[in-house]
Amino acid sequence: METDPRVYVxxxxxxxxxxxxxxxxxxxxxxxxxxxxxTPISEAGIVGVSSGMALRGLRPVAxxxxxxxxxxxxxxxxxxxxxxxxxxxxxxRVPLVVRAPMGGRRGYGPTHSQSLEKMFLGVPGLxxxxxxxxxxxxxxxxxxxxxxDPVLFVEHKLLYTRPLLAAGQGDLADFALETGGGPVPYxxxxxxxxxxxxxxxxxxxxELARQAALELMMEHEIFAELVxxxxxxxxxxxxxxxxxxxxxxxxxxxxxRLLTVEEGGLTLxxxxxxxxxxxxxxxxxxxxxxxxxxxRDLPIANSPRLEDAIxxxxxxxxxxxxxxxxx
Amino acid sequence: MTENYxxxxxxxxxxxxxxxxxxEFSTGSLVGTTHAYIGQEAGAAxxxxxxxxxxxxxxxxxxxxxxxxxxxxxxxxxAELMGRATGLVGGRGGxxxxxxxxxxxxxxxxxxxxxxTGMALAEKTKQTGNLALVFIGxxxxxxxxxxxSLNIAALWTLPLLIVLEDNRYAQTxxxxxxxxxxxxxxxxxxxxxxxxxxxxxxxxxxxxxxxxLRHVRSGAGPGCLLLHTHRFSAHSKGDDPxxxxxxxxxxxxxxxxxxxxxxxxxxTGQAEAEIAAVINDAFTRAAADPFPExxx
Ligand SMILES: Cc1ncc(C[n+]2csc(CCOP(=O)(O)OP(=O)(O)O)c2C)c(N)n1
Ligand SMILES: [Mg+2]
Numbered sequence: 001m002e003t004d005p006r007v008y009v010x011x012x013x014x015x016x017x018x019x020x021x022x023x024x025x026x027x028x029x030x031x032x033x034x035x036x037x038x039t040p041i042s043e044a045g046i047v048g049v050s051s052g053m054a055l056r057g058l059r060p061v062a063x064x065x066x067x068x069x070x071x072x073x074x075x076x077x078x079x080x081x082x083x084x085x086x087x088x089x090x091x092x093r094v095p096l097v098v099r100a101p102m103g104g105r106r107g108y109g110p111t112h113s114q115s116l117e118k119m120f121l122g123v124p125g126l127x128x129x130x131x132x133x134x135x136x137x138x139x140x141x142x143x144x145x146x147x148x149d150p151v152l153f154v155e156h157k158l159l160y161t162r163p164l165l166a167a168g169q170g171d172l173a174d175f176a177l178e179t180g181g182g183p184v185p186y187x188x189x190x191x192x193x194x195x196x197x198x199x200x201x202x203x204x205x206x207e208l209a210r211q212a213a214l215e216l217m218m219e220h221e222i223f224a225e226l227v228x229x230x231x232x233x234x235x236x237x238x239x240x241x242x243x244x245x246x247x248x249x250x251x252x253x254x255x256x257r258l259l260t261v262e263e264g265g266l267t268l269x270x271x272x273x274x275x276x277x278x279x280x281x282x283x284x285x286x287x288x289x290x291x292x293x294x295x296r297d298l299p300i301a302n303s304p305r306l307e308d309a310i311x312x313x314x315x316x317x318x319x320x321x322x323x324x325x326x327x
Numbered sequence: 328m329t330e331n332y333x334x335x336x337x338x339x340x341x342x343x344x345x346x347x348x349x350x351e352f353s354t355g356s357l358v359g360t361t362h363a364y365i366g367q368e369a370g371a372a373x374x375x376x377x378x379x380x381x382x383x384x385x386x387x388x389x390x391x392x393x394x395x396x397x398x399x400x401x402x403x404x405x406a407e408l409m410g411r412a413t414g415l416v417g418g419r420g421g422x423x424x425x426x427x428x429x430x431x432x433x434x435x436x437x438x439x440x441x442x443x444t445g446m447a448l449a450e451k452t453k454q455t456g457n458l459a460l461v462f463i464g465x466x467x468x469x470x471x472x473x474x475x476s477l478n479i480a481a482l483w484t485l486p487l488l489i490v491l492e493d494n495r496y497a498q499t500x501x502x503x504x505x506x507x508x509x510x511x512x513x514x515x516x517x518x519x520x521x522x523x524x525x526x527x528x529x530x531x532x533x534x535x536x537x538x539x540l541r542h543v544r545s546g547a548g549p550g551c552l553l554l555h556t557h558r559f560s561a562h563s564k565g566d567d568p569x570x571x572x573x574x575x576x577x578x579x580x581x582x583x584x585x586x587x588x589x590x591x592x593x594x595t596g597q598a599e600a601e602i603a604a605v606i607n608d609a610f611t612r613a614a615a616d617p618f619p620e621x622x623x
Contacts, residue, residue, distance in 0.1 A: 008452075040482070045441045045475030052445020052459075055431070056383065058452070060445075075472075079435045080442055088426035089416040 001032050004059060007145060010037045010046050011063030011099075021065045022101055022160055043072040047098055051081035051150070054096040059145055067102035067154065068114045081150040082125035093148040094125075097141070103156035103204055103263055104311050109302035115264040115295070117154045121233040121273065128233040130154040130203040133165045134177070134187045140230055143183035154232070156204030156263070171210055174217065181230070186239045189226040191217060197224040197321055198243045200274055201261040202232055205312065209261045212317035220318075222325050224259075232270055240274065241281050244288075256288045257324045261317055266294035289327050291320040331589045334376060334529050336598045338368035338583055341392040343606050344401055345560070348391070348408065351610070352564055357408060361422045364392030366559030369582035370492055371396035373532025374460070374552070377540060381429060383450060383459045385443040388423045389492075390432040393462055397430050401605060406613035413616040429457075437463070437470025440489070444476045447487040447549075458486035458543050466497020468506050468513065480549040481517040487549040488539055489514070494558040499568050514551040523553040527580035556580075 001007045009028060011020065015038045019026025029036035039046050043064055050060035064070060070077075081094050104113030120128055129144055129151055131137035137159070144151040167177040175189040189210065197216075201209045206228045216222040225247055227240045244256045258278050260271030271292035282288045293312045301307050345363040352361065364371065367389075375396040378384075386393040394404060399415075407414030408422055415425045423434030433439050443461035450457040467473060468491075480487045497505050511521040522539040524531050532554060539552045557577040561567035567574075587595050 037483075040475070040478055042472075042475035042479065044438075044472045045444075045479055048438065048441020048472060048476065049445035049448060049479060052385075052442040052447075053449045054445075055442070056446045056449035056453075058449050075435065075438050076441065080433065080438055083433075084426075084431075087416065087420050087424050088431070089419050091416065091426050092431075 001028070001035060005035075006057065006059040008035045008037065008053065008058055008060045009063065010039055010050055010060055012039055012041055012065045014038050014063060020063065022157065024099075024160065025063065043069045044076050047073040047076040047096075048080065050098070051076060051084070051094055051096050054081070054094045054150070055084065055092055059095045061097045061099060061145060064098060064100045066112050067100035067116060068111050070100055070116050070120070070152070073098065074119070077120065077126060077150065077152065078123055082123050085149065086125055094150050095145070095148050096150040097144045097153055098151070099153045099155060101155050101157045103158060104300045104307055105158060107302060107304055107307065110299035113300040113307070115156075115262070117152065117232060118264045118269045120152050121270060123233070125149060126233065127151045127231065128154060129184060129231055130156070131159065131230065132187075132203055132206045132228055133159065133162050134179075134206065134228055135185050135230055136164070139183065146183075154203065158204050162204075162207065171214060174214070175226075180239065184231045186230060187228040188239055188243060189213070189228070191223040191225065193223045195223040195225040195247045197222065197257040197259060197324060198227060198240065198247045199224050199259045199261060199317070199321070200227045200229070200240050200271070202229045202270070203263070205261045205263050208312065208314050209317055211314045212321065215314065215318050216321050220322065222321060224321060235273060235277060237274060237277055240278065244278060244282075256282055258288065258290045259293065259317070259320055259324060260290070261293045261312060263295055263311060265297045266292060267297050269294050289324055291324050293317050293320050330376075331586070332594055332598065334372050334533070335583070335586050335590055335595065336602065337372040337376070337396050338529060338586065339598050339602045340401065340605065341368045341371065341395050342583060343602050344395060344404075344609075345391060347606050347610055349560065349564070356614070358410070359421055360563045361391075361408065362389040362563050363560040364389055366577070366581070367492060367494060367556045368392060369527055369529040369532050369586070370490070370554050370556055373529045374490060374536040376533050377537045378460065379457060379540075379544070381455065381457045383429045383443070383446045383457055384431065385439045385446065385459065385461045386430065386432040387436070387439060387462050387464065387467070388434045389464065390423065390425060390462075394425060394427070394430060394432070399427055399430065402609040402612055403427070405609045406616050409613050409616075410618060411613055411616035412619040413613070418619045436467045437473045440473050440476040441479070444480045444485060444487055447480065447485040448483065451486055456544070458488060458540070460488045460490060462490045462492060464497060465491070465493040465495065465502050465510070466500065466505055468510065469497075474513075477514065477517045477519060477549070481519055484546070484548040486543050486546070488543045489549065489551045491551060491553045493553065493555045495555075496558065496562065498562045499566060511551075511553055519549050519551055521551045521553050525555040527556070527582045528585050529582055530586075
């Protein structure tokens with residue numbers, strides 16, 4: 001906002017001193033009082049207004065207080081913002097960012113804990129991005145704002161308080177970190193020994209996946225590569241295919257072993273598309289074994305005991321990896 | 328030529344364009360659907376005779392009349408409707424989804440209103456002096472996001488003019504079955520002033536639009552131009568449950584007839600000839616244009 005006067009922020013309860021339900025915008029309205037607009041409780045309205053601003057040369061960032069409410073903005077995203085550029089034969093640009101805090105494990109119950117990004121994957125004209133603890137979330141947000149097309153920016157609530165990881169240190173000490181993709185990076189974590197399995201994930205769930213990978217390494221001598229995406233849609237899975245090609249050589253049963261991890265519901269999720277594309281890429285369809293770890297297809301319960309049982313856990317990932325390895 | 332002549336010509340252009348279009352549909356040379364503006368021409372002609380050249384316009388499914396009165400090229404519109412590469416948006420949008428200069432349209436009821444509200448906000452912050460106009464019909468009063476937008480536009484004092492064209496029907500549903508309470512009252516609830524006219528006279532529309540636009544352009548916040556009008560043709564192509572008696576009765580409110588009384592027969596004859604040439608040229612050229620290819 002300092003360097004680009006076209007950037008505006010719109011959302012509910014984002015003014016200081018409150019600074020947003022998750023305090024993500026705290027301080028902004030004091031610094032940029034004219035460009036931080038607190039709105040009525042009107043999610044579709046906020047996103048519609050933002051896409052009109054974007055069509056006319058501004059770069060708005062719209063905040064949805066809880067990602068669960070993206071159902072209310074679906075028409076504005078799918079039938080308006082994401083369509084305009086193509087539908088108008090490339091004559092317009094819609095540089096709009098919608099930030100949506102998703103995810104559970106905070107006991108917020110069925111309507112404030114979901115990861116609904118899967119509903120927006122594959123929408124033509126829309127990018128879906130999600131930061132993680134490997135990259136620079138601020139840089140990713142800047143890339144989203146600089147993008148000429150609409151971006152749904154998915155932030156897992158638990159990431160707000162998580163420290164960023166440093167390559168080669170702490171939990172990453174046992175992995176070599178490769179990255180690529182420029183301002184929207186992917187990350188590949190490669191263990192010191194040849195891996196027999198690839199784990200694909202994004203966002204907060206990378207935290208669970210890397211804990212599971214360590215456990216598999218320490219307790220089961222199973223080595224996994226992790227491929228972590230910042231861009232969920234459109235799907236660009238080349239780094240994953242490269243990893244699968246490597247892990248194939250070291251797997252015992254001559255099968256590619258792919259494990260996907262996400263927090264959204266299992267059915268028709270991100271992992272389903274990843275698995276389908278991996279299978280299509282494999283020369284021999286029978287040689288791609290897949291397990292998907294995701295939330296059960298249930299609403300997310302309030303009680304911690306139930307919530308834990310519904311959302312994917314480190315143990316679920318370990319179990320799925322063991323199953324794959326023994327298959 | 329006189330202003331009255333120009334207004335007549337604009338309305339006649341819309342009328343003849345839409346008639347030609349419906350005729351092309353019935354011969355099977357066009358596919359998809361269309362929503363004719365026949366009967367409502369005074370609205371667009373009156374408004375665009377006083378709107379600013381750089382004002383931003385968001386129109387709806389019934390957009391051809393708005394586009395032609397805005398100054399759009401009938402040939403590019405015809406080409407778009409025929410799915411040609413030379414169409415306004417290269418055949419990607421068709422009848423309800425066009426874009427040219429500061430004119431935009433989309434076929435989703437209500438959803439365009441917050442977008443136009445954001446455009447008004449952008450023009451305000453850029454201090455261009457332009458305002459945003461958005462067109463809705465009576466049936467669109469049923470969409471919730473409209474009220475989110477009215478609230479925001481009023482709270483933020485945005486230069487937005489909502490043009491509500493009440494043609495008494497939403498597809499087949501009469502307003503008695505679709506709109507409770509008062510139309511104007513819906514805007515009044517947000518403190519948005521309404522210029523309301525029951526008229527088929529383009530000069531009435533023009534006067535009301537002029538006042539409404541002046542208000543919005545002064546920086547006083549949004550306004551609504553509420554026009555009660557009549558649609559003579561079917562909602563789209565064949566869907567018209569109205570009785571022959573009703574259709575005959577509303578023909579007395581023909582904006583062309585009303586306004587023709589102000590012109591000589593030589594003038595109306597000249598307008599017919601000029602418009603016939605324009606329409607013929609538009610459709611003939613468009614029909615000879617190539618179809619677009621999908622880039623891989
Ligand atoms: C969200 C949405 N719902 C339904 C439709 C289908 N539809 C197209 S036009 C129309 C009637 C609109 O009535 P009104 O707002 O009065 O405009 P009019 O057609 O009379 O000009 C309907 C139901 C649509 N395009 N968008
Ligand atoms: Mg109507």
